[in-house]
Amino acid sequence: MAGVLIYSDKQNISLELLTAAQLLKNGTGAKINALTVNNDEQAAILSGSGADVVYKVTDADVSLADSNIIAEIVKQAAEKAEADIIFLGSNRRGKELAGRLAQKTEAGCLTDVGGLALEGGTIECTRNSLGGATVARQQITTSKKVIALSPHSFEAAGSAAAGNTLELDIMKPDITSKLVEVKNRSADAVDIQNAEVLVIVGQGVEKDDLVHASAIAKALGGEVACSKPVATDKKWFSEDFIIGLSGKQCRPQLAIILGVSGQVQFTVGIRDAHVIAAVNNDENAFIFQLADYAMVADSKDVLAGLAKALS
Amino acid sequence: MNIVVAMKQIPDLQQIRIRERKPVLSGVPLTFGLIDKNALEAGIQLKEAVGGNLIVVSAGNEELEETVKEALAVGADEAYLAADNALAGLDSSQNAQILAALIRKIDTPDIIIFGEGSGDNYSGQVGTRVAEILGLPSVAYVSRIEVKDHTARLVRSLEDADELIEVQLPCIITVLGDINEPRLPSVTQVLKAGKKRREVFALSDLGIELSAKTISTISDLAPVSQRKQIAVKSLDELLNVLQTEGFLRR
Numbered sequence A: 001m002a003g004v005l006i007y008s009d010k011q012n013i014s015l016e017l018l019t020a021a022q023l024l025k026n027g028t029g030a031k032i033n034a035l036t037v038n039n040d041e042q043a044a045i046l047s048g049s050g051a052d053v054v055y056k057v058t059d060a061d062v063s064l065a066d067s068n069i070i071a072e073i074v075k076q077a078a079e080k081a082e083a084d085i086i087f088l089g090s091n092r093r094g095k096e097l098a099g100r101l102a103q104k105t106e107a108g109c110l111t112d113v114g115g116l117a118l119e120g121g122t123i124e125c126t127r128n129s130l131g132g133a134t135v136a137r138q139q140i141t142t143s144k145k146v147i148a149l150s151p152h153s154f155e156a157a158g159s160a161a162a163g164n165t166l167e168l169d170i171m172k173p174d175i176t177s178k179l180v181e182v183k184n185r186s187a188d189a190v191d192i193q194n195a196e197v198l199v200i201v202g203q204g205v206e207k208d209d210l211v212h213a214s215a216i217a218k219a220l221g222g223e224v225a226c227s228k229p230v231a232t233d234k235k236w237f238s239e240d241f242i243i244g245l246s247g248k249q250c251r252p253q254l255a256i257i258l259g260v261s262g263q264v265q266f267t268v269g270i271r272d273a274h275v276i277a278a279v280n281n282d283e284n285a286f287i288f289q290l291a292d293y294a295m296v297a298d299s300k301d302v303l304a305g306l307a308k309a310l311s
Numbered sequence B: 001m002n003i004v005v006a007m008k009q010i011p012d013l014q015q016i017r018i019r020e021r022k023p024v025l026s027g028v029p030l031t032f033g034l035i036d037k038n039a040l041e042a043g044i045q046l047k048e049a050v051g052g053n054l055i056v057v058s059a060g061n062e063e064l065e066e067t068v069k070e071a072l073a074v075g076a077d078e079a080y081l082a083a084d085n086a087l088a089g090l091d092s093s094q095n096a097q098i099l100a101a102l103i104r105k106i107d108t109p110d111i112i113i114f115g116e117g118s119g120d121n122y123s124g125q126v127g128t129r130v131a132e133i134l135g136l137p138s139v140a141y142v143s144r145i146e147v148k149d150h151t152a153r154l155v156r157s158l159e160d161a162d163e164l165i166e167v168q169l170p171c172i173i174t175v176l177g178d179i180n181e182p183r184l185p186s187v188t189q190v191l192k193a194g195k196k197r198r199e200v201f202a203l204s205d206l207g208i209e210l211s212a213k214t215i216s217t218i219s220d221l222a223p224v225s226q227r228k229q230i231a232v233k234s235l236d237e238l239l240n241v242l243q244t245e246g247f248l249r250r
């Protein structure tokens, strides 16, 4: 099988892509190529984590914010590496790149891919469709393929024997956009996707009780997260804490879900949790269908009671 | 200024039932995706700010002529549609080719607004594919739009940062679902919508040779939930559960 090229500007995501590429290599012998742009540290790490060849592009004029230029660079790297399959991260940066790149290379493209399997030498991808109500198994039928993998779907690759690192000269297209300013967000740097335990609050939780949710999360060594309206309408949390289709998809060991109705756009973000306990005062709430432990109760009582018991 | 908004007709997700793990789509009414309604609202607000003509483009089956009234009522001035029953089940790359052909029929489109992802498939690739076909610059995941003197100043919101970007028009953008609150049409607007101009094309009118499908779907089933669904009756029982599952390490 032809080679695979992986690219993400985020180091942790690129290491996950390497693990996915390794799966292809084990199954088909595909050679693993990686690309880095203006990031020598990432090149060194990828080279030491299982990439057979790392192509390094170093050019101060290239901005990661110009998806057209990055797509052109990835295309040229794939040509150089003779890689028909390109793995990208399915974060916003990666998805923006995916469409452009797929069109440039006449590739079929799937994004938000959460699982890969080899079926008779063909790559089968699983991804949510119909807003998360269903999970589709899909294959790309063109020889060139662009696949964007959801963050945290694969473990990060560990260290391995060092591969080659090559400088890649590129032909640059015209610059079409200007990056005027960057403002970093995420002041509190909590990543709910890394948490082993999540205490998740929905609209059935009152603001005064959030302190209890935090205390419970802390006592169990986890974090607090929320349903979408709690962040976007009530603004009790930043959007980084949203579980679901338009938020994050998490696989904690334990999720305690309080006052969430359980619409599919929410559950898609938590249905892979190992153990789920749900609290809702409506015994018919959808969330109970997803629960290992279902408790019909007022979130106020449970939050206060658990916080006290665990303190 | 010509402001173009791309909107995809999808089955109303709230009304899809699952039977034997399969989504039942027959009889489910078609509507535009929620984020595409944000794209339309962004177009309307831009028109209010700088003036111009607002055109909706869409590709879908023949019910589209009915569905598009929703967008015309809310504030689009006209619609360019590829409405053809042969267009059901297209993949993202084919959709992009058709939308690009439709947009080429519009005199001097200045800014073309897409949703960040469609309501049903949410793959987020059609907008940037169209940009590549038309050779236009693009900025995705936009949360703020300002247009002045043929330059767009845009905020792209990534997971961990906001980028302020300037691009020359014409350009393509995709907007985030929380960029705005879409307005609802008034009754008079709904009544007038049927009279607004609609240019409807069949696939054969577009003058393009569609390339073959790039994706094949093996199955599309609701996931099976294998949860224990054990009722917990008291706080003590809940604490017991946490203990036995090994989450209380003390």
Ligand SMILES: Cc1cc2nc3c(=O)[nH]c(=O)nc-3n(C[C@@H](O)[C@H](O)[C@H](O)COP(=O)(O)OP(=O)(O)OC[C@H]3O[C@@H](n4cnc5c(N)ncnc54)[C@H](O)[C@@H]3O)c2cc1C
Pocket (backbone or CB within 6 Å): A129, A130, B006, B007, B008, B009, B033, B035, B036, B039, B057, B058, B059, B060, B089, B090, B091, B092, B093, B095, B099, B113, B114, B115, B116, B117, B118, B119, B120, B121, B122, B123, B124, B125, B126, B127, B213, B214, B215, B216, B217, B220
């Ligand atoms: C249940 C299901 C089964 C499917 N099966 C197959 C299959 O077997 N084979 C296959 O190839 N594909 C299949 N698809 C995918 C295909 O139908 C895509 O949904 C479609 O091609 C559009 O791409 P997208 O939804 O990913 O758009 P996105 O890239 O997510 O859309 C982004 C934006 O582009 C615009 N846009 C997209 N499409 C249109 C349009 N038609 N008109 C106007 N604007 C538009 C909108 O502004 C939208 O917000 C399936 C999808 C579903 C939900």
Ligand SMILES: Cc1cc2nc3c(=O)[nH]c(=O)nc-3n(C[C@H](O)[C@H](O)[C@H](O)COP(=O)(O)OP(=O)(O)OC[C@H]3O[C@@H](n4cnc5c(N)ncnc54)[C@H](O)[C@@H]3O)c2cc1C
Pocket (backbone or CB within 6 Å): A131, A201, A202, A203, A204, A205, A226, A227, A228, A229, A230, A242, A243, A244, A245, A246, A247, A248, A258, A259, A260, A261, A262, A263, A264, A265, A266, A269, A279, A280, A281, A282, A285, A297, A298, A299, A300, B034, B119
């Ligand atoms: C395209 C799209 C994307 C979306 N993406 C997301 C997403 O990523 N994440 C997300 O969460 N949502 C998302 N949504 C919204 C989703 O459909 C639901 O509207 C949302 O999840 C509802 O949040 P909730 O359960 O907190 O609120 P509600 O639906 O209002 O539910 C509140 C629940 O609390 C219970 N309750 C009330 N009072 C109490 C009490 N005192 N004690 C215990 N229980 C109580 C009620 O019985 C009810 O079940 C999306 C929607 C769309 C259309």
